[in-house]
Amino acid sequence: MWDYSDKVKEYFFNPKNVGVLADANAIGEVGAIACGDALKLMLKIDPVTQVIADARFQTFGCGSAIASSSAVTEMIIGKSIDDALKITNADIADFLGGLPPEKMHCSVMGYEALQAAIAKYRGEEWEDDHEEGALICKCFGVDAGVIERAVRINKLTTPEQVTFYTKAGGGCLTCFEQVEELLARVNADMVEEGTIAAAQAYRVGSVDPRSLKAKPRVNGAANGAVKSPGVAPNGKTAAPKQVPPRPTTAADTGGKLTLLQKIKLIEGAVEELRPYLRQDGGDCELVDVDGNSVTVKLSGACIGCQMASVTIAGVQERLVQKLGLPLRVIPVR
Amino acid sequence: MVQRAKIPMKPVYFDNNATTRVDARVVEAMLPFFTEQFGNPSSMHAFGADVSAAVNCARGELQSLLGAEHDHEIVFTSGGTESDNAAILSALEANPRRREIVTSAVEHPAVLALCAWLEKNKGVRVHVIPVDAKGRLDLDAYAAALSDRVAIVSIMWANNETGTIFPVCQLADKAKAVGALFHTDAVQAVGKIPMDLKSTAIDMLSLSGHKLHAPKGIGALYVRRGVRFRPQMKGGHQERGRRAGTENTPGIIALGKAAALATVSVAQVNTRVRGLRDRLEQGLVRRIGHCFVTGDPENRLANTANVAFEYIEGEGILLLLNKEGIAASSGSACTSGSLESSHVLRAMNVPYTAAHGAIRFSLSRDSTDDEVDHVLAVMPDIVDKLRGISPFWSKEGAPQAFDPAYA
DSSP states (O other): OOOOOHHHHHHHHSOSSBSOOTTOSEEEEEEEGGGTEEEEEEEEEOTTTOBEEEEEEEEESOHHHHHHHHHHHHHHTTSBHHHHHTOOHHHHHHHTTOOOGGGHHHHHHHHHHHHHHHHHHTTOOOOOOOOOSOEEETTTTEEHHHHHHHHHHHTOOSHHHHHHHHOTTSSSOTTHHHHHHHHHHHHHHHHHHTSSOTTTSOOTTSSOHHHHHHSOOOSTTOGGGSOOOOOOTTSOOOOOOOOOOOOSSOOOOOSOOOHHHHHHHHHHHHHHHHHHHHHTTEEEEEEEEETTEEEEEEEETTTTOTTHHHHHHHHHHHHHHHHOSOOEEEEEO | OOOOOOOOSSOEEOBTTTOOOOOHHHHHHHGGGTTTTOOOTTOSSHHHHHHHHHHHHHHHHHHHHHTOSOGGGEEEESOHHHHHHHHHHHHHHHOTTOOEEEEETTOOHHHHHHHHHHHHHSOOEEEEEOBOTTOOBOHHHHHHHOSTTEEEEEOOSBOTTTOBBOOHHHHHHHHHHTTOEEEEEOTTTBTTBOOOGGGSOOOEEEEEGGGTTSOTTOEEEEEOTTOOOOOSSOSSOHHHHTSOSOOOHHHHHHHHHHHHHHHHHHHHIIIIIHHHHHHHHHHHHHHSSSEEEOSOTTSBOTTEEEEEETTSOHHHHHHHHHHTTEEOEEOOGGGSTTOOOOHHHHHTTOOHHHHTTEEEEEOOTTOOHHHHHHHHHHHHHHHHHHHHHOTTBOTTSSBOOOOOSOO
């Protein structure tokens, strides 16, 4: 059975705003019965204020599809259509307290129906960029469509780059061979299309996945460097909070630091990290510094996140870089 | 953290094709083999000899359940998947000049995934025999695929999703006529269908303990006397050199006991349990419109009911059933980790309006009348609730016009 959050269960067992909205003036329909899920989102938009006065839905699909649809209606009622358009599928998943990676497409369906409804209301053509394909990376919920697009747009030619751009393969590495095969296939197509040279194209087997784990990572965005927290494939989805790339001017720590200097530096570094964590709905504050042990408190979306240990490892890596000292970051509740 | 659904009555476990409860008598029989009877059956001393005798006794029980001619035709393994792999790989290795396999479109992944791998990596040609809308094997296609190039035929005895039974004895005769080995994955059939292997042409048969009230992690492969066998697990001399590795003695004792119990209960499954299943199935179809039974109603496992409910998706049904304390399963895409809908229902061309809403109820000798009543009482409301949410359903019962943006 899927590990659904309590909020997903609540929205599935007692969905809000179900049914037909008789006086709807914007309707978004996505999915198909053959695919196993479909959503009809009906909105009543005030033509003067451009505010969504009411929303209803009808969904054919699994529990999380029904919960995501209901969540969308709850999120948009009372919002202007401009604000509603800013809602992403990740916002829908967050609203529900996270979705298993295999179920993220349910939030995408909600997002697409909303985009389609508003586009239709405005008389615009809506093009879906629906990602299709098998789920490759179960740690971070990345499917084949996302990887293929990233490889094509960014002309990626190594599995490591794929991890940097999509996170796929950044966790347990059991999907490495699938990533590798997909990359080789897409690269071969790209050679044929003339977008990359034949010599650049990736060939299966030319990277040893064991070296990916061992290599110290300078690029903060690579989660592959960090010990995998052993995510269950059906665990709650939650990407690790991305630690930003190393700043161009690393703090010059000079010689020996006084305790106060050290604390101030650590504090500064933690403060610099917080905006990035907040972007993903999390937060982190400095609690204590004792010798080389730095105690921090994670909060918000970081709580209960299976990727929290990856985040902590990223924070630690960042502090070590900044201070040039062997520090250990310890999370407290 | 995880909030358990409130269970109003004793839970109803109707998912016995997934796994069964270990019988209390089986647990009792196996426990001493963790403690006093811990010996290695290969040892010379009394600790070993006693266990060795018990293992052979278990082998004898399984022999009688299967109707095998000799007890040494039973090779204990870790379960159905290992047995399937061992049978097919052995057949190819022992018959190097034959490079083809015949199987069906509705086999378990333990067979289908192996065949796909052999096709991709070993250049083996695989004939996948299609089924009709009731899940019955296309016998003409089967006959056409057989030739002296076929090393092994692997066709399941009964399908796990629909319960449809294949005429394996007949199929085995035809395979024998072209000199091919015949293997059957009988994981779902053993203990539910009376068997007498010695009177058939079946060469190999796979079974799994946990489908017949023994624990997980134990199974067996029947290998007819005289069939050339090449062990896949290399090592010690255990199981007459056909499956190396120290025996899982508690598991083997458990499987022996479970086999002894099944020899008796197989009649009950085909009478009392069949009656429960029929009442459940007919009750559902009568009370709920726009639903139908999948599989071959004439030729099915007595414990399995697979009912497809139109215009709704299976996972929602399972979640709502779970809330009522009822465990069943679904071939729908959304309940499997893979996001692919059931290959069995797809092979049967079940209309897509219903395939996603197919629910399998699989009963066992533990099932009762009260449990059937409880399911019949809650299912109509569950289906109504989900149809009320579905954009494909209208109050009149006919599907409403709904044509979404992409397919």
